[in-house]
Structures are given as structure tokens and as C-alpha cells.
Amino acid sequence: MNVDNYTIGYLGPEGTFTQKAAFKIKEANTDLKSYDTISKVLRAVENHDIKLAVVPIENSTEGSVDLTLDLLAHKYDLKICGEIILSITQNLLVNKNANFDDIKVIYSHSQAIAQCNKYLEKINKEIRSTDSTAKAAKEVLKSKHVAAIGNHDLSKIYNLKILDESIQDYQNNVTRFVIVSSTDHYLTGNDKTSIIFSLMEDKPGALYEILAEFDKEKINLTKIESRPSKKGLGDYIFFIDMQGHRSDENISRTLDNIQKKVGNMKILGSYPINTFQEVL
Amino acid sequence: MNVDNYTIGYLGPEGTFTQKAAFKIKEANTDLKSYDTISKVLRAVENHDIKLAVVPIENSTEGSVDLTLDLLAHKYDLKICGEIILSITQNLLVNKNANFDDIKVIYSHSQAIAQCNKYLEKINKEIRSTDSTAKAAKEVLKSKHVAAIGNHDLSKIYNLKILDESIQDYQNNVTRFVIVSSTDHYLTGNDKTSIIFSLMEDKPGALYEILAEFDKEKINLTKIESRPSKKGLGDYIFFIDMQGHRSDENISRTLDNIQKKVGNMKILGSYPINTFQEVL
Numbered sequence: 001m002n003v004d005n006y007t008i009g010y011l012g013p014e015g016t017f018t019q020k021a022a023f024k025i026k027e028a029n030t031d032l033k034s035y036d037t038i039s040k041v042l043r044a045v046e047n048h049d050i051k052l053a054v055v056p057i058e059n060s061t062e063g064s065v066d067l068t069l070d071l072l073a074h075k076y077d078l079k080i081c082g083e084i085i086l087s088i089t090q091n092l093l094v095n096k097n098a099n100f101d102d103i104k105v106i107y108s109h110s111q112a113i114a115q116c117n118k119y120l121e122k123i124n125k126e127i128r129s130t131d132s133t134a135k136a137a138k139e140v141l142k143s144k145h146v147a148a149i150g151n152h153d154l155s156k157i158y159n160l161k162i163l164d165e166s167i168q169d170y171q172n173n174v175t176r177f178v179i180v181s182s183t184d185h186y187l188t189g190n191d192k193t194s195i196i197f198s199l200m201e202d203k204p205g206a207l208y209e210i211l212a213e214f215d216k217e218k219i220n221l222t223k224i225e226s227r228p229s230k231k232g233l234g235d236y237i238f239f240i241d242m243q244g245h246r247s248d249e250n251i252s253r254t255l256d257n258i259q260k261k262v263g264n265m266k267i268l269g270s271y272p273i274n275t276f277q278e279v280l
Numbered sequence: 281m282n283v284d285n286y287t288i289g290y291l292g293p294e295g296t297f298t299q300k301a302a303f304k305i306k307e308a309n310t311d312l313k314s315y316d317t318i319s320k321v322l323r324a325v326e327n328h329d330i331k332l333a334v335v336p337i338e339n340s341t342e343g344s345v346d347l348t349l350d351l352l353a354h355k356y357d358l359k360i361c362g363e364i365i366l367s368i369t370q371n372l373l374v375n376k377n378a379n380f381d382d383i384k385v386i387y388s389h390s391q392a393i394a395q396c397n398k399y400l401e402k403i404n405k406e407i408r409s410t411d412s413t414a415k416a417a418k419e420v421l422k423s424k425h426v427a428a429i430g431n432h433d434l435s436k437i438y439n440l441k442i443l444d445e446s447i448q449d450y451q452n453n454v455t456r457f458v459i460v461s462s463t464d465h466y467l468t469g470n471d472k473t474s475i476i477f478s479l480m481e482d483k484p485g486a487l488y489e490i491l492a493e494f495d496k497e498k499i500n501l502t503k504i505e506s507r508p509s510k511k512g513l514g515d516y517i518f519f520i521d522m523q524g525h526r527s528d529e530n531i532s533r534t535l536d537n538i539q540k541k542v543g544n545m546k547i548l549g550s551y552p553i554n555t556f557q558e559v560l
Contacts, residue, residue: 063508129409205501211488221485226505228343
């Protein structure tokens with residue numbers, strides 16, 4: 001692989017928010033390549049077909065992108081080496097000659113649908129989910145009875161009419177994407193570290209002991225989220241983001257201590273805080 | 281309302297897992313009534329049209345049912361008065377005269393799709409989500425090119441062929457439903473209390489102080505989950521389940537103390553542990 005001329009993979013197709021995010025870190029000597037699932041783009045990094053992957057990980061309205069977290073936790077041995085934060089505006093897109101009354105069904109990605117929950121309840125049309133907002137836009141091309149939810153760019157790429165603008169439930173709607181690689185980022189002095197762990201004992205109260213370790217070392221946590229471990233009800237995996245790099249002395253010591261207390265801990269990576277952040 | 285002859289609403293239509301759950305608590309003098317969204321069935325309880333609602337809240341593979349938690353947290357002033365735990369088996373259902381090669385698209389509820397993620401990746405067909413597994417089964421009736429994912433009962437109700445059995449990724453797949461009412465359950469001695477709260481300060485580390493309160497009073501937590509507050513990244517609502525009734529002295533005291541520390545706390549209700557649990 002030539003590092004001077006490398007490829008960034010992203011969850012496609014063309015026109016998705018993830019492509020927009022990937023474009024923010026594209027340089028003159030990099031190519032962008034679309035993959036049709038999160039799993040495929042991560043696998044391409046693991047196989048060294050591409051150097052970096054950009055995938056969504058968290059939305060301020062809908063929370064974690066479960067599939068990304070599950071794949072990073074269970075399937076691939078990859079590291080997060082950066083984050084990209086974009087503000088997200090959803091729009092109702094239709095065929096050039098369609099009007100509101102023509103719409104019989106609305107297609108979009110399940111996260112986009114969830115972000116527009118209140119709007120969709122109000123307009124009361126049939127809703128179907130697709131793998132991406134761009135796939136939904138392609139469905140619109142086939143019929144004037146189909147509408148899609150997605151970003152402005154989709155209307156340009158597929159020549160669609162924007163029937164309703166900024167239809168997401170919360171105006172301050174932000175999505176965090178991560179840049180995934182085979183190694184994480186060196187220390188910059190303004191870093192963040194992401195870890196996942198499951199608890200050895202089958203009781204969530206054990207989380208208290210883990211949090212005590214961070215408290216002792218004055219480590220500032222920026223995120224705590226839980227996901228089911230899939231082993232049974234009440235059995236969780238926790239995702240924690242903290243300020244600092246895993247090579248910082250207090251973080252390194254704390255992670256060693258936690259490692260001894262939990263069943264399973266994985267350092268997802270250390271990377272610069274707001275590697276790229278859109279001005280909001 | 282006549283309490284001797286009351287109605288239990290559930291997320292329908294007929295044949296969903298939620299109907300199965302509702303049936304477990306149906307008595308001779310109760311009627312079951314189907315509602316087509318979680319919001320509508322909860323609203324019916326708030327309006328006193330029905331006495332109880334049964335809605336899914338958590339799956340061992342896919343985690344919380346976000347919509348139910350969001351509605352209980354933000355929209356309705358209702359209480360959880362019981363829980364129903366069922367083991368869930370998913371199956372691939374097709375038209376009586378269809379075979380595997382006929383299938384062009386697979387419909388199901390997004391949670392059912394997520395529970396069969398590995399299986400679906402293997403068979404590699406187009407996937408669309410519907411509001412319920414029963415709606416997916418109805419789509420199968422229209423075309424031999426459509427398959428649905430759902431429970432055994434659906435194959436009986438809609439006269440469909442089961443092409444593949446028990447296709448969920450994890451064999452120990454369990455869903456927890458809650459019974460929602462305008463009041464919670466009296467003390468039985470084997471109770472559980474569910475609360476939600478957001479943190480006053482915008483730092484997840486503050487969770488440590490809250491957990492210290494439970495630790496001090498030796499209260500056993502059975503669940504800790506976080507959801508975005510929708511106000512911005514890193515701003516969370518926490519869901520905690522604990523053993524005991526909110527009228528127990530140590531729990532009552534702890535909840536009072538937490539109330540003082542957090543921005544917003546809501547007691548979702550106290551109810552008997554495993555009000556109904558299927559033998560696994």
C-alpha cells in the first residue's frame with residue numbers, strides 16, 4: 001500500500017451523510033470509495049484493501065449506531081483514529097413533478113426515520129426503511145408515489161424536489177462519525193480515548209467500582225453508554241469515552257486497573273478530540 | 281370504566297409477539313385490543329380508554345426499544361405496573377407455494393431484522409422494515425417474491441410456509457414487555473423499581489455520584505442503560521432498574537437523595553419481578 005496515495009472507504013452510496021463526512025478528511029492524494037454496508041467497509045480496512053474507513057457511530061437524537069459499535073466490539077480488530085462531527089438536516093425529497101398528495105410511501109435509513117419521528121407521525125404516510133438515505137433517493141426516481149428523507153446533496157445528485165426542509169424533530173441534530181484504521185492516533189495533547197468492557201459479575205452495580213477508578217485519577221468522562229452483551233437480559237457492555245490519550249500516565253494506570261476488574265476490555269483507540277467539527 | 285371487565289391494549293396487529301405477551305396476562309373478564317403504534321396504545325391508557333397497555337421495552341440481543349423508553353420518559357405520565365418476559369424465536373415465512381429462490385425482498389419489524397442480522401447477511405436478500413412482524417406477514421400474502429421474519433403463530437394466522445426455523449443470531453433471545461397503567465403496583469415483597477433521570481451537569485462522570493447513593497444503601501441494580509437526551513452529543517438520560525419497591529425505606533430515601541442531585545428524575549414505577557416469565 002502506498003501511504004502517499006491512499007483510499008478512504010465510507011458507508012455509501014454517493015450522497016449519504018457518511019460520504020459528506022469522509023469528504024471532510026479527503027486530501028488531494030486520497031481517493032474515496034463507497035461500500036454498501038458498515039461491515040464491508042470495516043472488513044476492507046482489516047484486509048488492508050483501504051487505509052481508512054468512515055462510519056457513523058452516534059447521533060445526538062437517536063444515540064449510538066448499534067451496528068458500528070457491535071462490529072468494533074465483537075468482529076474486527078481495528079482502532080478509532082479520529083472523529084468527524086457534522087450537523088444533520090433532514091429533508092423530504094420527491095420526484096420533480098410530484099406533490100404532497102402523490103406520496104404513498106416514504107423511504108429512508110432507519111436512523112433518518114427515527115430523527116424525523118414527530119414529523120412523520122403528523123403527516124401519517126406509510127414508512128419503509130432502506131440501507132441508506134441514498135438508496136431511498138434512488139427509489140424516488142422510480143415513482144412519483146415515493147418520497148425519501150435525506151440531505152440537500154441528494155436532491156442535487158438525483159435531481160429531486162425538496163418538498164419540506166429541515167424536518168428533523170430536534171434542530172440541534174448532530175452526528176458523530178469515526179475514522180477507523182488498523183492503528184490509532186499518536187498523542188496530540190488534546191485527545192480522547194474510547195474503550196468498551198463487559199462486567200465480570202452479572203450485576204450492573206459493579207459499574208460503580210469501575211467509575212471509582214476514573215474518579216480517583218480525576219479523568220473526565222465524556223460518554224457512558226451501555227449495550228446488551230447479547231448473552232441475556234441485564235448483561236451489558238459499556239462504552240466509555242474519556243479525555244486524554246491512552247499513553248497518558250493516569251489513563252494508562254487506570255486502564256490497567258480496570259482490565260483486572262472486568263471480564264473483557266478493549267481499547268477502541270486514542271484520537272484527537274473533534275478531529276473535524278463542522279461549525280454549528 | 282368497569283374494573284371487573286377491562287381492556288388490555290397491545291402493539292398489534294394480531295400475531296405480533298406483543299399480542300402473545302398480552303395474552304399471558306389476559307383473564308376471563310378482559311378483552312384484548314390491538315393498536316397500530318406504541319404511542320397510540322399508551323395514549324389510550326392516558327385517556328382512560330383502556331386500563332392496561334402491553335408494549336415491548338427491551339430485547340436481550342438488541343437492547344432497549346427506544347420508542348417505548350422515549351415515550352415513557354418524555355410524553356406520557358404513566359407507570360409500569362408489571363413485566364412479561366418471553367423467549368423469542370424468529371422464522372423465515374413465505375407464501376405457501378414459494379421457495380427460497382423466489383424471494384426477492386424480506387420484510388419485518390426493525391428489531392426482528394436486527395435479531396437475525398447474521399442470518400440475513402448470509403442469505404443476502406433485499407431487506408425492508410415494517411411497523412410490525414404481522415404487517416410483514418401480510419405483505420407475504422400479496423406476492424411469492426416476498427418473505428417475512430416473525431413467530432410461528434404468524435404462519436398459522438396467515439397460512440404461510442415456514443422456510444427456515446429459529447433464524448435469530450442468538451439462541452437465548454428474550455424480550456421484556458412492560459404492562460403500563462395510570463398507577464404502579466402495590467408492594468409484594470419481590471419487587472423492582474424503574475427510574476429515569478438526566479444529569480444536571482453536562483458530564484457523564486456525575487453518574488458516579490448517583491451510583492454511590494445506591495451503593496451506600498446496598499440497593500442491588502439490575503439494569504443501567506443510557507439514552508441520548510436529544511439536547512446534544514454527550515448529554516444522556518439514564519434508565520436504572522433496582523430490586524425493591526419505591527415504598528421500601530432505603531429505596532425511598534435513596535430516590536429522595538438522587539432527586540436533589542439530578543436535573544430531572546421520574547419514577548417509572550414499582551412492580552413484581554417477573555410478573556410473568558415464560559419457562560425457558
